Amino acid sequence: MKNLKYIIAVIFLFVAELAFACEACKQQQPRLTQGFTHGTGPDSRWDWLIVAVIALITVYTLIYSIKYIVKPGEKDKNHIKYTFLE
Structure with missing residues (x-):
């Protein structure tokens, strides 16, 4: 290790x-x-716009990924995740 x-x-x-x-x-x-x-x-303003949009999408997905990993919120006992957890 x-x-x-x-x-x-x-x-x-x-x-x-x-x-x-x-x-x-x-x-x-x-x-x-x-x-x-x-x-x-980046050579033009369009390149900066593309970079900004990609950065926003990345931050958005990161925030929601962490949110749903920390507190998923699924409480249904018939949910498929319980098949793997048991």
């Missing part, structure tokens, strides 16, 4: 290194996204 923690830590550090932009890409990015991604960034 100790090895698993080290493997997860190494994978996390590797992914974190890849997630941030290199020096050449940092110079090409707009000020808002500078340092976060590789490439030149």
Whole structure:
């Protein structure tokens, strides 16, 4: 189990290194996204609109995922989930 923690830590550090932009890409990015991604960034206002809509959808689904994991609210004893829980 100790090895698993080290493997997860190494994978996390590797992914974190890849997630941030290199020096050449940092110079090409707009000020808002500078340092976060590789490439030149959004070119037009439509690109920013698409990014904003995707971000809103992601936050919305994250909030509702956490909400229904923490407190699902299903109380019917005939619900299919009880077939797996028993």
